[in-house]
Amino acid sequence: MIDPFTLSLIIIVALSLFGASVGLAMIAGSFVYLIVAGPDSSIAAETMLQGLFNNYTLLAIPLFILAADIMNIGSLADRLLRFAQALVGRFRGGLGHVNVVSSLIFSGMSGSAVADAVGMGKIIINLMTRDGKYTKSYAAAITAATATVGPIIPPSIPMVLYAIVSDQSVGFLFAAGMLPGLLMALSMAIMNYIIARKRDFPVDDVVPVRDLPRITWKALPALMLPVILLGGIYSGVMTPTEAAAVAALYALLISVIFYRSVSLKDFYEALLGSARSTASVGVLVAGAITFNYVIAREQLPVTISDMLGQYDFTKVQFLIVVNILFLVLGMVLEGGAILLIIVPILIPSVQAMGIDLVHFGVIVVVNAMLGLITPPYGLLLFITANITDEPIGRIIRDIWPFIAALLVALMIITFVPDFVLFLPRLLGYQG
Template sequence: MTDPLTLAIVLIVVLVIAGQSVGITMIAGSLMYLVLAGRDPGLAPETMLQGLFNGYTLLAIPLFILAADIMNVGSLADRLLRFCQALVGRFRGGLGHVNVVSSVIFSGMSGSAVADAVGMGKIIIGMMTKDGRYTPQYAAAITAATATIGPIIPPSIPMVLYALVADQSIGFLFAAGILPGLMMAFMMAGMNYVIARRRNFPVDDVVPARELPALTFKALPALLLPVILLGGIYGGVVTPTEAAAVAAFYALVISIVLYRSVSIRQFYGALLSSARSTAAVGILVAGALAFEYVIVREQVPNQIASVMLDWEMNAITFLIAVNVLILVLGCVLEGGAILLIIVPILIPTAEALGIDMVHFGVVVVVNAMIGLITPPYGLLLFIVSNVSGAPIGKVIQEIWPFLLALIAALIVITFVPDIVLFLPRLLGYNG
């Protein structure tokens, strides 16, 4: 007779292929396992509730989502884009560079690739395609690619999820993502420059230097948000979870009181949007907690670690195997599912091989974010296709150069851990 774990995994795979939510499928698979294994099915909801109630760090997720939604409905994105255009719009392919720089800045506020693609993406794609300066598919592709920076430069919702499953410091993980995120941005800006030269993209109107102080002043309250958040976290004033609450409150104050760009109706819409997004993440986390009980009871992580050690796999070959595995899974699975289902199975082996857990966290998060633009599933590809009106097939054709640039950045991040760990060590990390 087939063992309960195999049947549970088969059920999960079948339901995912059928288009069901990953979180719900994991709950269903966990319940099937408990019933077939003769265990109390009540263990599933008990495990989920205990994990959610004890997961204090999870409170950061809905608060960062709310902050991003508030910023998206206000004029903050417009002010930031105008500021970025003044900085880099004068170069060939300038609006592509604006796209990259705006994603770097916005990533310091939202922590979400989807929030970046939806909020900033709507505006920048419209700017790029105006008067036919850029094709809709190119504007969509570079927008999807730059949105992957959002969860790497702090704050970062995926980093919070990794901290939960790996029991690591969110503060050190946030610090570890800064240099890799900037390197990803540099790689994509370089790729945009090469493509702009080859296709003779236009040079945008130069913003006079005398206007830069005024544009900076208008965008200053928004630009200060990342400084306030990171300063508060690393200065010991607030925890990362409290910083998320500060971000939401600050975004609300500057949008309503200072910019006066958010109405009551828009604020209500932002609350509804963040509630829906939070519910989706919550179901995914709950399902992962239930399924984690199953894989721990079956000792799956220990078995995998034992097999890999028997193969005499060292840290380098393990990291290569992990990168290949997650890149392949990213074609069909959402990043959060990878972090909550696959990564916990790999952590014991990584620890046994002496891999630094903060470095490992950045590697898997970057990899999972690349999955968001990896055909055929890539969630961001569908989002920007919908926003731009470009057919998904044409967006995929344009995404390959940026995908290769991000994979090149991933290789550097994987094999030069000092890039990842430099800032955490300055802040007292002993890894």
């Protein structure tokens, strides 16, 4: 007879291969486990509901999604892009640098790599490929790569998910992502400059310095969003969930009142899109909560911790193994599944090794974002391929240099914990 846990895994993998969402597959596999193993199957439903309804932090996710969708339907992206172009468009490969900077700014508002790629990505790709200045494959590749910064710079939906499974402060995790996010952006800007010199990409039209104040003024309401959001969190005025609500309301108000760029139909479409995205994340979280009950009942975290203990890993060796594991898993699993399923299994081992959980959270999220651009199932690759109608093979060819640059950044983030924890400690973190 097949072991109940093995049967559960077979069902999850089989359903996922046949096209079911990972969340639904985990719910089905967990129910089968509970029926076969003996406990009342109603435990799964109870565990799922308690996990969803007793976690206030989860409310931040749909609100950040709504804020990102509202920003995408308004003219915020256009104004931010114009601001970025005025700042860095004057350098060789300027529109590539604009791509990096605009993603960096937009990431301080959306918290989602997909929202960045879909919203800002469509505009910047069209701008880069106009008049044949850049190839479609390069524009798609750099857009996919820069979108990975979105969930590293706060706010961040993956950081919220990690906070839930690790019982860490969302505010400290947000602070920990700031410097790594800037490092990732810098690594991609350097790589873009090297490629621009090699391929002789053009220098774009220089925006006169006298126009900078006017362009900045037009973009200022949008640029104030991350200031209000993060200022509210770190001043103690708002919780991250309340800050997410304020971000959504602020994005709506400036889009409707200040920029006058959102119609009632647009707002309805944003609400509809947010509802779909929230439902998708909700199913994934519900499935993970249920399956984590199965994992806990099987004492899998303890088993993994004991197994790793036998190898007598040093902290550096352990982090190398974890990075390789997450990079490989990122090629076939979505980031949310990695955060909600794999991380809870590893947390006891991480604590036993004396690794700071906030630092580890940044490592995990950066790896999950790299998974979005690594073949064969990198979601951002498919999104940008759809935007450009470019064969995905060409995009993969052009994205490898950016993956290499991000891997260098990942190594610094992994092995220099003081770099990651500098800002959280300034804000009172004791780790």
